[in-house]
Amino acid sequence: MKIDEAKKVLEAVLLCAQQPLPLDDLVRLFVDTDDLFVRQKKDAVSSSMTAQRCRQLLYDLQYDWSDRGLELVCLPDGWRFQSRSEMKPYFDRLRQEKPLRYSRATMEILAVIAYSQPVTRGDIEQIRGVAVNTQSIRTLEERGWIEVIGHREAPGRPALFATTSQFLDDLGLQSLQELPPLEELREADLLQPELDLGQKTE
Numbered sequence: 001m002k003i004d005e006a007k008k009v010l011e012a013v014l015l016c017a018q019q020p021l022p023l024d025d026l027v028r029l030f031v032d033t034d035d036l037f038v039r040q041k042k043d044a045v046s047s048s049m050t051a052q053r054c055r056q057l058l059y060d061l062q063y064d065w066s067d068r069g070l071e072l073v074c075l076p077d078g079w080r081f082q083s084r085s086e087m088k089p090y091f092d093r094l095r096q097e098k099p100l101r102y103s104r105a106t107m108e109i110l111a112v113i114a115y116s117q118p119v120t121r122g123d124i125e126q127i128r129g130v131a132v133n134t135q136s137i138r139t140l141e142e143r144g145w146i147e148v149i150g151h152r153e154a155p156g157r158p159a160l161f162a163t164t165s166q167f168l169d170d171l172g173l174q175s176l177q178e179l180p181p182l183e184e185l186r187e188a189d190l191l192q193p194e195l196d197l198g199q200k201t202e
Contacts, residue, residue: 020078118160
């Protein structure tokens with residue numbers, strides 16, 4: 001398959017995908033099913049080169065779309081097209097319903113988990129100085145932003161909460177290191193000024 005044709009395939013699949021697609025899935029688009037057994041017998045270097053070529057095509061697509069309203073981005077869960085941030089005001093004009101708004105308590109709980117994870121319910125209450133609202137935890141879990149990743153070896157084995165890859169995807173981030181400084185959240189009145197979350201998780 002020629003390079004231009006391969007790029008068209010990637011472009012079409014990514015534009016129609018409902019969620020980010022991992023590189024392995026994109027490489028699989030170009031596997032010849034009639035020759036699958038032979039390809040599977042090849043060594044790891046050969047497979048790596050296939051992934052490398054596919055990644056280069058994705059970089060080429062990023063460049064092709066660099067001056068358009070959509071951009072191709074690589075997220076923790078894979079590659080996807082998304083609208084550029086400067087397009088947001090125009091999308092907002094089309095929305096019939098108001099975007100979901102969360103209480104400051106819910107946002108503070110999310111911030112504690114995002115910046116201090118993994119944390120238990122007790123940790124959150126200690127940092128915030130108030131009891132955790134169960135509904136806030138449930139709301140964040142239903143949104144797909146937090147999940148239980150284990151239990152602390154302590155009396156009662158309390159659940160440990162952490163953010164999900166969906167959380168990063170929805171915020172357009174590749175890692176927790178790209179979270180905004182806490183001061184920005186305070187200035188947006190999403191956090192109490194005195195709330196101290198310490199250092200951001202690696």
